[in-house]
Amino acid sequence: MTDRVFLLADCNNFYVSCERVFNPDLENRPVAVLSNNDGCIVARSNEVKALGIPMGAPVFKYKSLLEKHGVVILSSNYELYGDMSGRVMEVLSSFTDNIEYYSIDEAFLDITDLNISDYSTLAREMRDRIRLWTGIPVSIGVAVTKTLAKAANELAKKTTEFGGVLSLINLGDAALDVLMDRVDVSDVWGIGRQYTKLLRNYGINTALDFKTAPSAFVKQHMTVAGQRTQMELRGVSCISLETEFKMKKGIISSRSFGRAITELSDLEEAVSSYVTTACQKLRSEGAVAKKVCVYIRTNNFRRNDSQYNAFASKELLGYSSHTSDFIGPALSVLRKVYRKGYRYYKAGVYISKIRACTGFVPLSLFEPSGSKKSVVSSIVDKINDRYRADTVFFASCGISRDWTGKSERKSQKFTTSWDDLLSVY
DNA sequence: TCTGGGGTCCTAGGACCC
């Protein structure tokens, strides 16, 4: 088999870049985007990265530094980012159908069959077109494996010398090793915090070190997943392109609260709301499920608070995707694990045992035939899609919901709401 | 005061079966 050619396109500082498209004042200024509940910094412009503020930093810890440098801080706006992601992916998919939508801001393309000789030129064209058509800057890496394409992308992004685009195709072993020696081992795809620590203890600090480490050592400490990463760095493709839609194995909906919760009734509202979100997602996947797990926890960071983490699950009698079928079991699980006297800061719902809804699905023995639930669910989904997300909801979700998280500096839904359309004077 | 959310894969070990 001949080598494949993989291309990885990765948006630069994606959330920040989305904000800049609709607010040009943010260009050349330090900008940070926060996580849900305005808690952590999850996206940083290059200016913010240069200040040494790490990914995931709690915003309160860096308050004075952020203020001192006039960093613009925004709440996250997932509706905007999701829509912008779709636009970027659409441009990418105009180059080939062999595309894997890997995350909100990244895609792998298999461009072997495009039969071109100059991959750098193609990559530059891609990058320029995405910038022009969507306003989003991307970096691109090209190589014979996905892991190498990731590494190439890493180099393209971190230095200016490649102009945001780097192809490792036909490079020659020596030249490739020189480049791999410049990639920190922690930046290799598949090597996270724990493995980085372990590898550094053995003097393995770069992608090149890892590539040339004894494979038995890698197998012993990092199982087959580590071996795969190593093979990929050596140019042997082990991770194929996933172009098919894959049914999710579980759906999570969880949030930390805007304030500590002590009452069961508030937790019931939160859990009902999370079940609603998860079931909506389940239906949008065209799937059904029959297990629901609920967890609640206190704030681990508050060492002086007494701590309590609990989770429990329940199986439904049959498969379903209707919110009404999940709320009851979820609440009964919640009541079972709830203990009075703790300050809860987060709850979550996990729906599993998922399968496709098409074809024969064994429903509960006790489900009356011709149930109207499907009609109700689909109408509710349509209304909530057409108007606001919460136009119609179950009463158990609560009305005032004063426990919801903070989102104090959120930009408009520039691309998905007529009311939020940008005005230009 | 203030610390995100949503996923995947792999392995070990226990339950269970014949």
Place this chain on the structure above:
DNA sequence: TCTGGGGTCCTAGGACCC
């Protein structure tokens, strides 16, 4: 005295990803 062997399935926990 002496207590098998081999297989599957499930789950929890730990690693990883963005």
